[in-house]
Amino acid sequence: xxxxxxxxxxxxxxxxxxxxxxxxxxxxxxxxxxxxxxxxxxxxxxxxxxxxxxxxxxxxxxxxxxxxxxxxxxxxxxxxxxxxxxxxxxxxxxxxxxxxxxxxxxxxxxxxxxxxxxxxxxxxxxxxxxxxxxxxxxxxxxxxxxxxxxxxxxxxxxxxxxxxxxxx
Numbered sequence: 257x258x259x260x261x262x263x264x265x266x267x268x269x270x271x272x273x274x275x276x277x278x279x280x281x282x283x284x285x286x287x288x289x290x291x292x293x294x295x296x297x298x299x300x301x302x303x304x305x306x307x308x309x310x311x312x313x314x315x316x317x318x319x320x321x322x323x324x325x326x327x328x329x330x331x332x333x334x335x336x337x338x339x340x341x342x343x344x345x346x347x348x349x350x351x352x353x354x355x356x357x358x359x360x361x362x363x364x365x366x367x368x369x370x371x372x373x374x375x376x377x378x379x380x381x382x383x384x385x386x387x388x389x390x391x392x393x394x395x396x397x398x399x400x401x402x403x404x405x406x407x408x409x410x411x412x413x414x415x416x417x418x419x420x421x422x423x424x
Contacts, residue, residue: 259383262391265304265335265345267296273325284323284362289349293317293365296331297345301369304335304343305381308372312342315366315405323362327351336391337398341378343369344401346394368405 269292279285294311301309323329330350337344344366351362373379386395 259385260304260335261385261387262334262336262395263387265300265333267299267303267333268330269296270328270330273323273327273329275325278325281322282325284327284329286317286319289319289323289329289363290314290317290365292329292331293333293347293349293363294367296333297347297365297367298369300333300335300345301343301371305369305371305379307379307381308376309343309369310372312368312370313405313409315344315368315401317363317365319363321351321360321362323349323351324353326355327353327362329362334391335384336386336394337402338381338384339402341371341381343371343381344398345369366401 271292273284277284277288294314298309298311328351330352331347332350333345333347335343336346345368347365347367348361349363349365350359352359371379371381384395386392
């Protein structure tokens, strides 16, 4: 495997918003959206690496507009960048009012996945080739996000070492 296009990892899933998916504000429950984000992103990572993948981090989920029961919600995900065994996956969430057809970016998310070999050890993934302007922008800005992720992970480890595990 030399390199792959972002499009080779693209996943698109559209679904309705049902009454059991909404919160007390009658908008899509954030936890439900986050679960769906992780599901589609995990498919992109596995499709790209053609291996088992695990979520290493949910780097960001930005809720930009509420999703209502009158909307459909479309998830589009793809791999934007790679480390040695890690992949950054971008997820764009588009809400569409099913009566008017008006569409809006409801949320965006970035997650990191690690590809695993048959022994559950991190394994190499191919280089990423962006094609569209969106893909190119995400690819060009990914190394800075990777640097920030690495710093945040180190700070999380330091905090975890400080935390107690005593029973309350």
